[in-house]
Amino acid sequence: MGDLLLEQLTWGNALIFFLSAVVLLMIVLGFVTYAIYFERKVIGWMQLRIGPNRVGPFGLLQTVADILKLLLKEDTIPRKADRALFILAPVLAYVPAFAVLAVIPYTDSLYFADLNVGLLYYVALSGITTLAIVLGGWASNNKYALLGGMRSAAQMISYEVPLVISIVGVVMLSGSLNLRTIVAEQGNWFWEWNFLPQIIGFVVFVIAAVSELNRTPFDLPEAESELVAGYHVEYSGFRFAFFMLTEYVYVYAIAALTTILFLGGWHAPAPFLDFVPGLLWFMLKFACIVFFLFWLRATFPRVRVDQLMGFGWKVLLPLAILNVFVTAAYIEFFIKR
């Protein structure tokens, strides 16, 4: 992929780029379908239930059936809603979610874009989705949707700050914003990966990431017991499906980003395990993080809105800043290139 990116752009190359984007889209859709199935199964088992088991063998086709149902549903737009924005919001939410996947490197040679500010690209584009969620909540002209949208804006802005600052430590250690360089800078033994030297940053990052994903215990924007469903109350059919899809594509993106930043990307945990291809190690780490997210959802209660804000600004932000200082001091005294 790397050599292809540097070649002159011809129609043939453009076709290859287009096709690889389509393939990635298919992979992501497949991931989302089975992530939802897996999530329901895992949470079912953790809560001593069985989970979906009726449609297809072991319920494997349950999500497919659900998606088909959503696509065939009548598409309703409330009469008093702001029609244009109501239609625009799901699109505006999904496009950045898919666009951020462009900079994720899967192995040393398998990546889609080699951007020297890859990390910044990810953070910047994911902010656009927040705008879309707020707009969707506002355009629905429904008080629950508006409240959900407001909460979402407040939460995502508050947690984006510690999220970005917690990454700064990693950037300082590897001296680059390029995600491929960040992986390459991490060592071959698992204790040389960033999650141990950057343990504070790692913890802050994971907490802030769960919050950015609007997942339990931080799923206040769609707290069903308080807000019916939050910002997407008025959405149905494929527009609702788009919001759900956005959420799960961000699960994919965050899991991949955590793997790259803190868990050594495609590196094997020990040099003698190198015979296993890097892509498999990447997928294994990726799957562990996805499982961790589902595990959190099954076992944690939802936090209150004032606790959420207080925690973000008074605990996570100082910790993230402290991490930057500690890393700077460490580099100054021990590494100093």
Place this chain on the structure above:
Amino acid sequence: MFNIEVTGEFVAFFVFAVIIISGAVLMVSFTKVVHMVISLAAVFLGLAGMFVLLEAEFVAFVQVLIYAGAVSILMVFGIMMTKHQAMQDEPKRPVHEALSAIAALCLFGILFYAIRITELSVPEQFQAGEDNTMEIGKLLYTGYVIPFELVSVLLTVAFIGAIVIAKKEAD
């Protein structure tokens, strides 16, 4: 007449230019405030695209992060608190509008003429740094460290000031 080679860069430039100009025009002509903010966000995104074309990726994505993301959300957030059907109705002033149109056309004419007659010196081949983000960082912390620190102090002062004002109103 147009001795211009149609390249991908050229096409991209025109796409971004159309986004910026139509966003700006719509921003002025929309009546609902939220719609205005969205077209403003489109202008910011188009500008970011222009920065990418100029090989200034860092500035481009900071533009998306700060303007298209944070500033737009802040504005929508503020507007959402106000009346939902807020429309901006202005009285019609035909003479005023005609005069503004003539003035705008004149300004465009002058600028266009000035740009056309100016002999632009051919710049020596611009060397974008291998890793321009790194170069920006180095410059900020060597040559421009005092302005940089001053700006950060200014931002902190503004931040604390905002908190103080909000506190005063809360009491």
